[in-house]
Amino acid sequence: MRGSPVPIPTEVTVHEGPALLSGLTAGPGLAAHRARYGPLPTFDLAELTGSLESTSVVGRGGAGFPFATKLAAAARGRRPVVVVNLSEGEPASAKDHALATRAPHLILDGATATARALKASQVHLVLPGDRPAVRGAIRAAIAERSEEFVLHLAQSKFVAGQAQAVIQLMNGRANLPVTAWQPEAISGHRGRPTLLSNAETWAQVGRLLLVGPAAYAALGTPREPGTTLLTFSGTTGRPQVVEAEYGSRLRDHLPAHAHGRPALVGGFHGTWVTWQTLASMPVSHARLRVLGTPLGAGVVIPAGHDECPIELAARIATFLAGQSARRCGPCLNGLPALAEVLRSLADGGPGPAAITRIRELGDLVTGRGACAHPDGTARMARSLLAAFPGEVSAHIRGRCTMVAEGAVAS
Amino acid sequence: MSSRLRVDWPRCAGRGLCHELLPDHVSLDEWGYPVVTGDLTDADLQDARDAVSGCPEMALRIVSVPAR
Numbered sequence: 410m411r412g413s414p415v416p417i418p419t420e421v422t423v424h425e426g427p428a429l430l431s432g433l434t435a436g437p438g439l440a441a442h443r444a445r446y447g448p449l450p451t452f453d454l455a456e457l458t459g460s461l462e463s464t465s466v467v468g469r470g471g472a473g474f475p476f477a478t479k480l481a482a483a484a485r486g487r488r489p490v491v492v493v494n495l496s497e498g499e500p501a502s503a504k505d506h507a508l509a510t511r512a513p514h515l516i517l518d519g520a521t522a523t524a525r526a527l528k529a530s531q532v533h534l535v536l537p538g539d540r541p542a543v544r545g546a547i548r549a550a551i552a553e554r555s556e557e558f559v560l561h562l563a564q565s566k567f568v569a570g571q572a573q574a575v576i577q578l579m580n581g582r583a584n585l586p587v588t589a590w591q592p593e594a595i596s597g598h599r600g601r602p603t604l605l606s607n608a609e610t611w612a613q614v615g616r617l618l619l620v621g622p623a624a625y626a627a628l629g630t631p632r633e634p635g636t637t638l639l640t641f642s643g644t645t646g647r648p649q650v651v652e653a654e655y656g657s658r659l660r661d662h663l664p665a666h667a668h669g670r671p672a673l674v675g676g677f678h679g680t681w682v683t684w685q686t687l688a689s690m691p692v693s694h695a696r697l698r699v700l701g702t703p704l705g706a707g708v709v710i711p712a713g714h715d716e717c718p719i720e721l722a723a724r725i726a727t728f729l730a731g732q733s734a735r736r737c738g739p740c741l742n743g744l745p746a747l748a749e750v751l752r753s754l755a756d757g758g759p760g761p762a763a764i765t766r767i768r769e770l771g772d773l774v775t776g777r778g779a780c781a782h783p784d785g786t787a788r789m790a791r792s793l794l795a796a797f798p799g800e801v802s803a804h805i806r807g808r809c810t811m812v813a814e815g816a817v818a819s
Numbered sequence: 820m821s822s823r824l825r826v827d828w829p830r831c832a833g834r835g836l837c838h839e840l841l842p843d844h845v846s847l848d849e850w851g852y853p854v855v856t857g858d859l860t861d862a863d864l865q866d867a868r869d870a871v872s873g874c875p876e877m878a879l880r881i882v883s884v885p886a887r
Contacts, residue, residue: 588827590880737828738852773848779828 410539410565412731413500414724415677415710417539418648421503423511426652427628428636429612433511437546439553442514446619449518454484457526463622464634466614469504470494470570470607471678471705473694476614479604482594484527486602491524492533492579493517494607495543496563498570499676501708504638505608507650509543513550516608519615521556523604533598534558535575539565567677567732571780572597572605574734585734586780607706609638629655633693639707641667644716659690659709667711671718671796671811675705677725678785680792681718687711717811719804722793723748723755729786740783743774747790758807764794820883821858824867830878837879840870858884 410417425433435441452460461477468474483489493516497505508516520532534551536544544562551558563569564584571586576597578584590596597603606614613635617625626634633655641664642648653662660668672687673679680702682690687709690697697704712718730744747770753759754767771787778784794801803810824837824844833851844863846854859867859881871879 585829587829590882734829738831738833738850739828739848742850742852773854777826777828777852777854 410500410567410732412728414644414721414728415501415642417500418503418506418642419542420647421506421510422647422649423507424649424651426636426638427654428625428652429508429512429515429609429616429638430650430652437511437513437550439514439550442512446518449522450618452522452526452618454526457523457618460617460622461614464617464625465632466610466617466635467694468606469609469613469637469706471676473698473703476606476610479594479606480523480527482592483602483604486595489527489529489602489604490531490533490598491520491527491529492535492575492598492603492605493520493611494535494570494572494575494605495547496535496537496570496575497540497543497608498537498563498567499678499706499708500567501640501642501648501676501710502706503640503642503648504650504707506540506543507638508608508612510546512612513546514554515612515615515619517550517554517556517558517611517615518619519611519613519617522618523611523614527604529604532556532558533561533579535561535563535570535578537565538563538569566734567729568734568780568782570607571782573780575605576603585736586778586782588779609707630693633695637692637694637704637707639692639709641709641711643710643713644721645713653692655692657692659692660688662692663687663709663711666714667709670711670714672709672711673718673721673725673789674709675703676708676710677729678781678789679703679705679708679710680788681722681796682792683796686796712811715812717755717809718797719751719793719800719809719811720755722789723751726751726786726790729782729789733782734779737778737783739774739777743770743783744786746770747774747786751790751793754801754804757804757809759805761805763805764801767791767794820885822864822867822881823858823884824855824870825880825882826853826855827878827880830876832876832878834875836873836875837870840866840873845870
């Protein structure tokens, strides 16, 4: 994806973890996977639902929706479809990349067992257009298996991984978001109930079914059993993917260079936070959502030591404006306007009206598109004002207090 | 349940007919796209149906939402 302030990674550093990312040294092959976990058991729908409900598995693509609820909706309709979304449209995220290249059979086991329980005829895999390593790893993994998978190739576009955009792609249309009048679990691919989740969600389901609810819930908290994957990325360097137990402290997982720095939590559509806030965060989808700093797809982007978050936010907003599908008027017009104000703020001395204008544009684009791209962009921009009021004021006056030099770089 | 107007954003071209028919519920933003506010009362429903059927882009629908 051209112009992304955080480049799409070709290589990812994946740390050994307690569950999904354990036993990495054995490699990603099916033989090693079966040696570790044994054969994939068969489950009926009631057993599958019971396991999911007892472990409160939620979607890891960003929305954090309970997977059992989605499954139940899809199971009520006729001829459901199962979709594994590996498109990972957010350049700063690398967790699905990590799973595809290190533990692809957990993903495929989760989707296969669920498809059997739903009596879905096929599992669809949506591969990323701009991550060749993921495509290669998934092709190698499915070549080792007996089941058939239907492959789709997503476009290299930030919004291409959005659920409705993926369903458009599967239906042979442009890989862009459209208005959803019903959730895809009720009416999706060709009007059929469509259980679409991202790769990590399927890997979590896969591990749950392979090890059982008790072993799955041995990690995490009673309210949020298990683990979740986090990506630490930035404008330079290789992204790092770690697996964090729910209930642990986020700061204990952060790379050394993140310490003391503000960060963008939740990816490009996320929330800016100070170091003090970041350091106090628990690893929890539920609690961070309540605190107004949702974990989203688990991306944390610490500002570099010589990097001003306002400058980085302006670059991200410009990129996001360029990634609009250009179909919805408020997004098409509002995001470039928002990016322009952030640019003037980053450059310094725009006048105090810039703050009002960011709020106004944020209100204007939120909830007024086929997908949440305008909402997420507005969230990111507005959170800058909330997290760094003093620094924003300094920028209004033409000074930068976020990097060592003091004056705004021109 | 109550009724609201919902815009199909990729279809909407900002033609503004909905604003002319339902000025109390639809204002226009600075680019000419509709800003929809408020639940529809029974008295609004006929105008709302006219706006839906009259929209040149077929970009407007009446949807039911849980009452708040």
